[in-house]
Amino acid sequence: MAAASKDLKIREFPVEENPTEHYLNAGKGLKSWLFTVDHKRIGLMYLASIILFFFVGGMLALALRIELWEPARTFMDADTYNRVFTLHGAIMVFLFIIPSIPAALGNFFLPMMLGAKDVAFPRLNLLSFWIYSIGALFTLYSIAYGGVDTGWTFYTPYSTSTGTAVISMTLGVFIMGFSSILTGINFIVTIHKMRAPGQTWGKLPLFLWSLYATSIIQVLATPNLAITFLLLILESTLGVGIFDPALGGDPVLYQHFFWFYSHPAVYIMIVPAFGIISEVISTFSKKTIFGYWLIALSSLAIAFIGFLVWGHHMFVSGQSELSTVIFSFLTFFVGIPTGIKILNWIATMYKGSIDLKTPMIYALMFLFLFSIGGFTGIMLGALSVNVHLHDTYYVVAHFHYVMMGGTVFAFLAGIHYWWPKMTGKMYNELWAKIASVILFIGFNVTFLPQFVMGSQGMPRRYYSYIEQFQTLHQTSTVGSWILGVGFIIVGIYLAISLFSKNNRASSNPWGARALEWMTTSPPAHHNFNHTPVVLHNPYDFHKPISEFRLGIDGSDGHHSSEDVSTPKEVGDKV
Amino acid sequence: MLETINRYILPQVSSTFAADVDALFTFINVTSVIILLGITVAIFYFSIKYRRKSEDDVTPVIRFNTMLEVTWITIPLILVLIVFAWGFRGYIDMRTPPGNAYEVYVTANSFFWQFTYPNGVQTTDELYVPAGRPVKLIMQSRDVIHSFFVPDFRIKQDVLPGRYTTLWFETLTSGEHVIFCTEYCGTGHSAMDGMVYALEPDEFNAWLNEQKELSERELPLAELGRNLYTSQGCAGCHSLDGSVVIGPTFQGLYGAERQFTDGTSRVADEEYLRESIKYPGRVINVGFNNIMPSYEGQLSDDQITAIIEFIKELE
Ligand code: HEM
Numbered sequence: 001m002a003a004a005s006k007d008l009k010i011r012e013f014p015v016e017e018n019p020t021e022h023y024l025n026a027g028k029g030l031k032s033w034l035f036t037v038d039h040k041r042i043g044l045m046y047l048a049s050i051i052l053f054f055f056v057g058g059m060l061a062l063a064l065r066i067e068l069w070e071p072a073r074t075f076m077d078a079d080t081y082n083r084v085f086t087l088h089g090a091i092m093v094f095l096f097i098i099p100s101i102p103a104a105l106g107n108f109f110l111p112m113m114l115g116a117k118d119v120a121f122p123r124l125n126l127l128s129f130w131i132y133s134i135g136a137l138f139t140l141y142s143i144a145y146g147g148v149d150t151g152w153t154f155y156t157p158y159s160t161s162t163g164t165a166v167i168s169m170t171l172g173v174f175i176m177g178f179s180s181i182l183t184g185i186n187f188i189v190t191i192h193k194m195r196a197p198g199q200t201w202g203k204l205p206l207f208l209w210s211l212y213a214t215s216i217i218q219v220l221a222t223p224n225l226a227i228t229f230l231l232l233i234l235e236s237t238l239g240v241g242i243f244d245p246a247l248g249g250d251p252v253l254y255q256h257f258f259w260f261y262s263h264p265a266v267y268i269m270i271v272p273a274f275g276i277i278s279e280v281i282s283t284f285s286k287k288t289i290f291g292y293w294l295i296a297l298s299s300l301a302i303a304f305i306g307f308l309v310w311g312h313h314m315f316v317s318g319q320s321e322l323s324t325v326i327f328s329f330l331t332f333f334v335g336i337p338t339g340i341k342i343l344n345w346i347a348t349m350y351k352g353s354i355d356l357k358t359p360m361i362y363a364l365m366f367l368f369l370f371s372i373g374g375f376t377g378i379m380l381g382a383l384s385v386n387v388h389l390h391d392t393y394y395v396v397a398h399f400h401y402v403m404m405g406g407t408v409f410a411f412l413a414g415i416h417y418w419w420p421k422m423t424g425k426m427y428n429e430l431w432a433k434i435a436s437v438i439l440f441i442g443f444n445v446t447f448l449p450q451f452v453m454g455s456q457g458m459p460r461r462y463y464s465y466i467e468q469f470q471t472l473h474q475t476s477t478v479g480s481w482i483l484g485v486g487f488i489i490v491g492i493y494l495a496i497s498l499f500s501k502n503n504r505a506s507s508n509p510w511g512a513r514a515l516e517w518m519t520t521s522p523p524a525h526h527n528f529n530h531t532p533v534v535l536h537n538p539y540d541f542h543k544p545i546s547e548f549r550l551g552i553d554g555s556d557g558h559h560s561s562e563d564v565s566t567p568k569e570v571g572d573k574v
Numbered sequence: 575m576l577e578t579i580n581r582y583i584l585p586q587v588s589s590t591f592a593a594d595v596d597a598l599f600t601f602i603n604v605t606s607v608i609i610l611l612g613i614t615v616a617i618f619y620f621s622i623k624y625r626r627k628s629e630d631d632v633t634p635v636i637r638f639n640t641m642l643e644v645t646w647i648t649i650p651l652i653l654v655l656i657v658f659a660w661g662f663r664g665y666i667d668m669r670t671p672p673g674n675a676y677e678v679y680v681t682a683n684s685f686f687w688q689f690t691y692p693n694g695v696q697t698t699d700e701l702y703v704p705a706g707r708p709v710k711l712i713m714q715s716r717d718v719i720h721s722f723f724v725p726d727f728r729i730k731q732d733v734l735p736g737r738y739t740t741l742w743f744e745t746l747t748s749g750e751h752v753i754f755c756t757e758y759c760g761t762g763h764s765a766m767d768g769m770v771y772a773l774e775p776d777e778f779n780a781w782l783n784e785q786k787e788l789s790e791r792e793l794p795l796a797e798l799g800r801n802l803y804t805s806q807g808c809a810g811c812h813s814l815d816g817s818v819v820i821g822p823t824f825q826g827l828y829g830a831e832r833q834f835t836d837g838t839s840r841v842a843d844e845e846y847l848r849e850s851i852k853y854p855g856r857v858i859n860v861g862f863n864n865i866m867p868s869y870e871g872q873l874s875d876d877q878i879t880a881i882i883e884f885i886k887e888l889e
């Protein structure tokens with residue numbers, strides 16, 4: 001920051017449109033992708049993997065829903081059904097949603113939003129991707145080896161007594177955990193050390209605040225999951241008694257360990273989504289964000305309180321009454337910062353200049369669906385009601401509203417928001433809007449009936465059910481087909497946009513103010529050919545856009561002092 | 575109107591807890607719907623009223639409003655504290671069984687429930703209780719974790735191996751109510767259901783005495799075996815009519831040639847049946863999984879003999 005004010009001249013750097021050279025054509029061939037240290041390419045590789053796994057998980061979900069068409073057998077047996085819902089859940093959680101926003105969109109945009117040329121440790125970043133891939137291979141191996149039938153929670157003693165491939169599956173998740181930790185460390189260091197001159201914490205885009213909070217959770221919570229799974233593996237291979245009562249262990253201990261990671265993990269899944277929503281709502285309202293600091297700090301508050309409420313998954317598990325009451329009490333305090341965010345986003349729209357482009361439509365759908373997820377979370381936090389609703393379809397509906405209505409819709413908002421920047425191409429706006437409406441309808445038709453079923457007492461993880469629930473199950477199944485159609489449309493128009501010729505995107509199609517829009521679409525190999533300088537908060541739409549394109553000549557101004565690995569050098573090796 | 579909605583989305587009200595749980599459920603639903611409606615209206619209203627008119631629109635700079643923030647932190651805070659206190663009170667009731675409760679021991683097995691009454695009578699998948707009197711269940715699992723759930727009563731409790739967990743309820747009237755297992759426990763999880771029969775107290779006593787007499791009567795061996803077949807949960811996995819449930823059918827089993835996963839085979843004689851019941855994991859039938867619980871120590875030799883006799887007579 002000192003450098004900027006000393007002797008270097010700050011001037012405006014106009015953005016070139018339709019660049020001929022950019023990161024996509026900076027290197028050719030498979031090797032230039034698989035061994036790249038360019039955060040953008042790594043982000044895209046994550047994006048491709050994640051979309052692949054979302055597709056696989058989605059197909060499994062459709063299979064589950066079809067099986068539930070009839071109260072008894074429709075087309076698969078109970079053992080197959082149990083394997084399919086376990087795989088669906090495990091793939092969606094560990095392979096799709098945890099890496100989704102941070103590893104794909106985060107990797108791509110975090111350095112750009114800081115005006116940096118890469119993350120602090122580009123090679124480590126590549127390593128994260130490779131570790132993730134190896135973990136995924138273990139998961140695929142487990143499927144081939146006969147599948148796993150424990151549910152994604154791997155509760156003992158069932159998981160140590162069932163003959164299925166639990167060990168290789170948990171080993172896969174164990175390995176992927178390292179990828180999560182390394183990405184988290186990388187992001188934290190990058191945000192601390194590589195902000196553009198003038199970019200104080202108060203001028204950090206909210207997407208980065210949310211990634212910062214997420215990274216802290218990833219670094220602190222993931223080792224705990226690793227140890228839990230290691231103990232589980234030790235118990236099932238060597239017979240060390242930790243969780244199995246037959247060996248003198250305690251099965252409830254496993255649940256404590258598991259949720260001590262997995263509750264914070266649900267914030268790994270949702271907090272990055274908050275970041276996207278902040279960016280999108282402000283941009284498409286063309287208005288300063290309302291309550292910047294509250295939104296920023298509430299992410300950290302959620303990250304912190306999120307560590308103290310794991311026991312709300314265990315109200316009827318046999319844990320002591322006292323802990324149950326304390327966990328319930330604390331749970332409600334996670335609701336407050338979340339509520340604050342929603343109201344601040346809506347306040348941002350007040351007197352804005354609202355443009356209902358596809359990303360904004362998804363963001364507004366997010367507000368509605370995620371609110372339902374939140375309210376039903378309050379319902380589940382209420383002790384006496386929880387006793388009735390726990391492990392029923394009410395919970396299934398609740399977490400799908402949060403994870404799919406929340407994170408997946410925010411992810412869709414993010415994909416559409418940044419698509420022109422990532423690919424340099426514009427998708428068909430009309431089809432995108434049509435698809436968003438189909439997805440919204442399909443989503444609610446699928447999951448709204450599940451709240452009703454659950455309230456009536458329909459337990460989850462049920463292969464067969466009593467006839468009373470059939471109408472609701474069938475409605476839900478029809479909804480899942482609507483969802484499927486919606487996703488197919490999204491896939492088609494996005495693919496078409498890549499190959500069309502006359503749809504080149506401009507550098508800043510939405511008139512946004514954050515730094516990633518102040519370079520070409522698609523971005524140059526090193527993001528910026530100058531060192532950006534930040535004067536304003538990224539949501540200051542009342543300031544002229546030229547004041548957001550300032551910078552100083554020279555490529556590594558603010559990087560050279562803390563030479564973690566000068567991105568320029570690293571990039572040249574590719 | 576709320577009544578009508580609740581009748582559709584909630585199970586019937588059949589225990590002393592149900593009304594309070596439903597009231598809290600309704601309170602949260604109504605409050606949530608009001609706030610959600612507010613949010614939705616705001617979204618639509620702003621989207622229309624403030625829609626972009628030109629690319630050069632200028633918007634006011636509104637960064638913060640302390641009054642507003644304080645309001646929308648305080649009101650939700652008060653609401654959630656109410657919800658917490660209400661849920662807490664209901665929960666404490668559920669965890670405090672009265673001293674005069676009628677006690678039944680529950681054993682969860684993959685995939686059936688066994689109920690043992692104070693006079694020694696045992697039932698499987700059917701729990702008989704006196705209506706209008708507190709009933710306390712003392713529960714334990716013989717294998718993995720299960721969970722005892724009766725939607726009509728709004729009660730649920732996990733059942734663990736190696737330790738007791740308890741649960742209590744009091745029905746409002748006599749009637750029948752379905753039991754579900756709500757902790758995933760494997761292949762037969764969704765088939766692990768049962769029924770609670772709440773009988774008028776004198777009816778209940780009559781039933782209990784009748785069962786006691788039945789269990790003491792000398793039965794022919796095969797008939798005793800048939801009773802054990804239902805009461806020990808064999809029926810949940812083994813059919814008598816040739817159909818495959820979770821394990822092989824008993825029909826035509828005796829004397830048949832059995833193929834095992836380790837490549838060996840054997841004729842199902844008395845000794846084979848005895849071993850299969852005591853040590854089911856020693857050999858596994860082709861096409862099945864090793865999930866049958868061992869009955870070693872659970873059934874006496876005489877009882878096993880009775881079951882074998884029953885299987886033999888099936889041909
Ligand atoms: C395409 C739309 C989807 C449909 C139709 C669907 C359907 C289902 C069904 C039928 C179950 C089994 C419920 C049970 O018996 O407990 C399930 C479980 C689950 N789903 Fe989804 N799902 C969808 C999308 C997602 C997404 C996007 C995520 C997360 C990102 C997700 C995460 C999970 C998890 C964690 C479970 C629990 C698995 C378990 O119980 O072990 N689902 N889903």
Ligand SMILES: [Cu+2]
Pocket residue numbers: 262263264266309310312313
């Ligand atoms: Cu949780």
Ligand SMILES: [Cu+2]
Pocket residue numbers: 720721755756757758759760762763764766
């Ligand atoms: Cu079960």
